[in-house]
Amino acid sequence: MIPLTATYRLQLHREFGFADATRLVPYLQRLGVSHVYLPPVLAARPGSTHGYDVVDPTRANPELGGDMGFVALADAVHAHGMGLIVDIVPNHMGAGPANPYWLDVLALGRDSRWARWFDVDWSASHARGRIVLPVLGDGPEEVLARGELRLAVQGDAFVVRYYEHLFPLDPRTVHELFAVTHTYVFPPHAREDEAEWARLRAGLQGEGGRALDADAASDAVRAASDAVRAATALIARSEAVRAYVEWVLDVFASGDDGRMRLAALLERQRWRLAHWRETTRELHFRRFFDVTELVAVRVEDPAVFEAYHAWTLAQVAAGRIDGLRVDHVDGLADPHAYLRMLRAALDARRPDERVPILVEKILAHGEALRPEWPVDGTTGYEALNEIERVFVSPDGAATLERGYRRQLRARPTATYADVAERGKEHVLRTAFRPELRRLVSLLMRVARAVGVDAKPAAMSEALLQLAIALPVYRTYVRASASDGRLVADPHDRRLLEDAVAHATARGVAKPDVLHFVAGVLLGDVPGDVPMKAAQRRAAHEAALRFQQTSGPATAKGIEDTALYRWFPVASLNEVGGEPDHPLEAAVEELHAANAARGARWPRAMVAATTHDTKRSADVRARLDALAEVPARWNALVGRWHRRHAPLRTKVGRRNVPDANTEWLLYQTLVGIWPEGHDGAADDALVARVQEYLRKAMREAKAQTSWTQPNAAYEDGVLAFARAVMVEDGGAEFRTELASLLAVVAPAGRWTSLARTLLQGAAPGTPDTYRGDELWQLALVDPDNRGPVDWAERKVALVERELGTVAPAELLEHAADGRIKLHVLRSVLQARRAHAALFTDGSYVPLHATGEHAVHVVAFARVHEGRAAIAVAPRLPLGLAPDGAPPVGARWGDTRLDLGTVRHALGTSALRDLVSGGEVPVEDSISLARLLDALPVALFIGD
Structure with a gap:
């Protein structure tokens, strides 16, 4: 198996x-990557920009190149010695016209062979066995009166269209379309058709949804x-029949009688x-977070698991996929049980090696x-935040907060x-009112x-308060393998008891x-109280569903609110932060x-x-630097607020x-403003900032939101942003911003280089996001998914x-980003060349002494x-x-103590894989010598 030393996410x-x-692929191999890391590759909704809205798990996405394209990519990756x-997205699928499984469930309800795939509450009293779809822009009567619902033939089904939405008719009711008395006359040449x-029309007569036993249904x-x-099929090949059917369907769109029939x-x-707007009252199927267009999958069902993962597991068996990243594992009913099934399936396909599983x-x-x-670990958000905090001054952050x-x-x-x-x-x-309503019904x-004796409102409030008080995303109470009873480990019990308090x-x-x-929720109720099986199932389901609700609610309530x-200090506001x-x-x-x-x-x-x-x-990294100039920043913001x-x-x-x-606007501009530019921003930058601000305001849900946008407020904010970025009223601001960035931007670069080294040399698998090997000043999506200049990176x-640029020149021209690529490549190449050292090596913190000891982070890997x-x-x-580079004499008398790892360094010189320089091995070495050429160093000793 190819050692997992570094991933690169495309x-x-x-x-x-x-x-x-x-x-x-050749570029990534030369960069030092061991594994190319892909987003979901299964067939997704047409036009998907991310792939998390899978509509068909049995094939690769045709918009990406289909199965043949995927095989060609996998072959190229392996031919270059990478994995x-x-x-994968086991929690949910994209609902809509492109999902044949969901369409079948819409058409046939519980009689669909795919009904077990989706997490629908078929017992919801208000739904009466139907799936309620809150998608209309107005009430159903008003939409019907305006003729916005139209019958049509789509593929091999009769459907109702509502703008881009499509809803299939139950095939057992299609005969009703042609039960209308009419005088339509086929043309003489179409007698055979x-x-x-x-x-065929006679064959359309069915049971029409009448209650039948399972076999008859x-x-x-x-x-x-x-x-x-x-x-x-006849409609598709016969123009005459097609004209007749279109005439019949028009009857249902004509006049009051037609609308009544429809x-x-x-x-x-x-x-x-x-x-x-009735989503919170009507919805009765589980979603991804609060996104109604993403319907949850019951992947805990072994039959669903096998069917949903068949294509992926076949690629694992064929040696094309060497590891899986599991999206939103906390959304699953029982993550442990799912991961055990996944591990068993992977081991069965690749019995001689452990295919890594990484969980989001x-x-x-x-x-x-x-x-x-x-x-094998998480996707690394906890590590991201652990590293970030190192680069923020505690005193400066406190001053910024004041x-x-x-x-x-x-x-x-x-x-x-x-x-x-x-x-x-x-x-x-x-x-999340629909999820609470379902929980209340069970409880x-x-x-x-x-x-x-408790009213539903009191039950709902108790659930809500417990979810608020829970300090983690979710607990993991699960069914015992021996008797099926719920079991809470001591950690989860303590969490829930503290939440009650x-x-x-x-x-x-x-x-x-x-x-x-x-x-x-802990499985203590009903305990040994005699209960019907249905009531025990309700208690069991309530405990599991609460855990599936608290996680998404925490994510939306914290990350997205x-x-x-x-x-x-906006740099600390990160996912998981x-x-x-x-x-x-x-x-x-x-x-x-x-x-x-x-x-x-x-x-991990x-x-x-x-x-x-x-x-x-x-x-x-730029925003981290503000905590080093907090008084200046606070004074500037106060001045800008008054001036503007x-x-x-x-x-x-x-x-x-x-x-x-x-x-937020001012910190955002510090983060992405072009260095050295004190003139008006170009249209592209203005558009990026405005798009980000609109998203940020709606996520905050204070003055506006996604569901209730306040156009007047949003337009006012966007106009203000444009004014300070472009118009004369912001000219002085832009001059002062450029002056601040003359210090903050270089400091951010040195922090980014330090982060790259710490991320790459520490335990775990460093992951590089596409394009991030050069400076990348990007905000949240869609900004961070924009095009990448691959040619620039390859050059x-x-x-x-070729070694045509010396370290000194890289440092002198650090603004162009080549120094970051150099540091990253040096670290990734070292990890690949010394895989056991960085994967299995022990971790030893190193400490400094001297006037600038607080300004160094160092550690050793020993193996x-x-x-x-x-x-x-x-x-x-x-x-x-x-903002000058922190190299050489800047370190004064600061020294790094190597006594704890001296035994592993030998007597020869230590060689810096980043700068190419060497230093003699000593128990204590001057930082001025260790970081003489570049701000970071990675030494190898024998």
Whole structure:
């Protein structure tokens, strides 16, 4: 098996498919990558830019190049000595016209052979066995009256169209279309087609959804479906029959009688359409987060698991896929059980090697990945945040927060924790009401069985308060393999008991109801109380569904709400980040986390930038530097706020933008503004910033939102942003911004180089996001998924291979990004050349002494008599306030103590794989010598 030493994540879509990726393979191999890492490659909704909306798991995405394109890419990757890791999406599929499985369920309801695939609450009383689809822009009657619902023939089905939406008719009801008395006359030349149609029309007569036993229902479905397929085939080949059918369908769109007929036909379908605003009241199928277009899959069902993973596992068996990244593992009913099935399936296909499984899992601070999971680690968000905190000055961050509070006139007692709780509460009371409603229904059945007297509203409030109080995304209570009873391990029990105490202290939910709900979630209720099997199943399902709800609610409430509401230092507001986490012990915590990762999860990913990060690593590095000039920043923001008062507008009584959005705008511009540019921004940059601001405002859900956009407020903010970026009223601002960036941008570069080294040399598998080997100043999607200049990167790599540019020149021209590619390539090549050292080597923190000891982060990797030493700067403006490179004499008398690893260094000189220089082996070495040529170094000693 190819050693997993470094991954490189590509983004695939219609404009960059398998063939484009194949052309990059030689470049990635020369960069030092061991595994090419792909987003989901299965057939997705047409035009998908990300692939997480899978519609057919049995084939590769045709828009990317289909199965043949995928095989060609995999073959090229392996021919270059690399492996292939693929992202899979077991939690959900894209609903809609492109998903044949979902369409079949819509057409046939529970009689569909695919009904078991999707997590639909068929027992929901308001649905009466139908699937409610809240997609209409108005009430059903109004939409029908305006003629916006039209009958049509699509492929081998009769459907109802509503703009881009498509809803198939139950084939058992299609005969009703042709039961209308009419005087249509076929042309004389089409007598044979007319006769064939008459025969087929007779076959369309079915049971029409009448209640039948299972066998009879199956026969009726099969007969009706066959008849509809035969009819649509004739329609496709006969112009005369097609004209007749179009005439009949027009009858249902004509006048009051036609609309009444259509309304009656709709009542006979296995789906019911509703206004999209009724989502929180009507929806009764589980989704991905709150995205109704992504319907959850019951992958815990072994039959569904096998069918859904068949293509992927076949590629593993064929040696084309060498590792899997599992998306949104916390959305699954029982992640442990799913991962055990996946591990068993992989081991059966590749019995002689362990195919790595990496899970997308957000770990709260202090939370550990479940040791019983048969995986190789996470995708690295916890590592991303551990590294980020190292580069933020604790005192500076505190000063920035004081300035932020003054700007917002925030209450002295306001905290980020309060904001996070309000964010979770907001989404639970709005977007996740369908999930709470389903949980309440289950809990009420259990309550009645055990004699608990509680109203549904009280039950709902208790659930909501427990979810708010839970400090992690979810617990992992699961069914015992021996008797099926729910089992909570001590950690989960303590989490839920603490959540009860916290929720009780808030005083909103009733304590007795809180304790009852927690008892069900822990498996303590019903205990040994005699209950019917259905009631026990309800208790079991409630416990599992709560866990599937708390995770998405936490993600939406924190990542997509709170982190857009509170951002004194925006670089700390990252996926999985906790902006209020103390920074004073960041270096020690990084060392402890690295050591733990090396001991337990040596192949886990270590991320810096991903397709989901809110800011690229290079943007965050610039913002980190603001904490080194906090007084200057606070003064500038205060000055800009006063100066730009004429640029603000009013919406009602509110200033536009508000102080919070204005602070975010200024930090955003620090992150992406072109260095050395004090003139007006170009249109492309303005558009990027405006698109980001619109997303940020809607995610915050304060003045506007995705479901209730406030166009006046948004337009005012976007006009303000354009004014400060382009118009004369922002000219002085742009001059001052350029002056600030003359210091902050270089500091950000040195931090980015340090991050690249720490990420690459630490335990785990460093992951590079496409294009990130040069400077990449990108915001959240779609900004971070824009085109990449691959030619520029290939040229820079060739220069490094030929050795035509010396380290001194790289440093002198650091703004062009070649120095970052050089550092990354040096680290990745070292990992590949010394795989055992970096994968299996022990982790030893190294400490410095002297006047600038606080500004260095260093550690050693030691394995079988060989050592690697990584040395990087932190808080670089403390070494060079003007932003100059932290090299040579800047380090003064600071020395690095190597005594703890001296035994593994031998007596020969240490060679720096980054600069090419050497230093003699000593117990203590001057930082001025270690970092004489470049700001970072990776030494190898024998």
